[in-house]
Amino acid sequence: MIEEIFNEALTRKSVFKNRDALSPHYVPDNLPYREKQIQELSKTLAPILSGRKPENVFIYGKTGTGKTVVTKFVVKKLTEFAAQKNIPVDAVYINCRIHNTRSKVFIKIGSELLPEENFMGMSTAYIYEKILGKIRESDKRLIIVLDEIDKLKGLSDAVYSLNRANDELENGSISLIGISNNLTFKDRLDPRTKSTLLQHEMIFPPYNAESLRRILEDRAKIAFRDGAVEPGAIALVAAYAAKQSGDARYALQLLLRAGDVADEEGAERVTEKHVERAKEIVEEDIILEMISTLPENEQILLLALAKMTQEGQGIRGFGTETRITSGDLYNAYARLSETLGRDPVSERWFREYISDLAMYGIITVTQAGKGFKGNTRLIRLNFSPRKIIDVLEPRLMG
DNA sequence: TGTCCACTGGAAGGGAGGGCTT
């Protein structure tokens, strides 16, 4: 019985040849439509080879525009090149969503550079000195990539001390690459951090449907068996992803899921039908991921909005859409909060939540204008209310 | 035209919690 399951798994035909090639962590050898960015970043970092400290780089652009993958690609090529020429270039990649404080960042750098030491529980000053010692001793040029840098608490301190290291070093250097998809983040930095981090700024534009198609074709060749994906399926994935503001990560995720769906059906090839089905799954994945990281009050607010939308409350007259005024939503939110035994936040803070959710793209907010009494905003849910309720109700009620 | 209404969003400040210094 169990052997049957294992046997089936072993002999099962799959449309995939190398499924990992569609994972968000995969770095391909070829990055179409990013040649300019690759060149620019390479040029900026190149002085490191002749022992000069390159400018710090700050990269920003929307999700899925290739920021991380281009950075990893260039850094990898650079360190490989340097290794051939016996130049001590080293790079540390840090995701600040995981390593989100100054000390965690220092521990991460320390343990990459000195894997034999254990830095847990050590003071940041101690780790800092250890890192500098290592750089000095081997004339090392260190590149530190801080991905999702907007998630780093105490950012200015971290940036300042890492950059200051250059003044204390006679040999070697530290260069920073900051990556963020939060476009307003830059403006919130204090002037000192700004001038340090933004010595060189790069913006990654979103991909259009045509470029997404090319990217997907390239990647499909690696990931799938020959002819296992219909061209129409790829075009459809590209079209959907272009609608998602040109998000390549979404495109790859969609293609991956479409392959899974095809495998589950035991199909020979991935078709448009599989993409349609995958789109629903991916949308659920995204909702789930986005919602589960939201603060509880925002979850309650979303649930209230989903319920109102579901029941068709609010104002009709925008086609089949239902839009809800912020005052009505606040009342619904406050009632729901009390039902759940939580204290609702004030109206002022509720407005902050609304802006937050709008920024994430979960809801859309428009000025009400004519036909509405007073100055209010209309709020619309961008996802299916049914799915939101399915995710949130057990989470909040249970 | 003025008043009311239904909000909006800035400013200031409270208080809890975490990290750093002493």
Added chain:
DNA sequence: AAGCCCTCCCTTCCAGTGGACA
């Protein structure tokens, strides 16, 4: 360990905005 400071989350207060209605 104690004190301090900083950040985050939140409240209170309020001037401002824009449409409805008399």
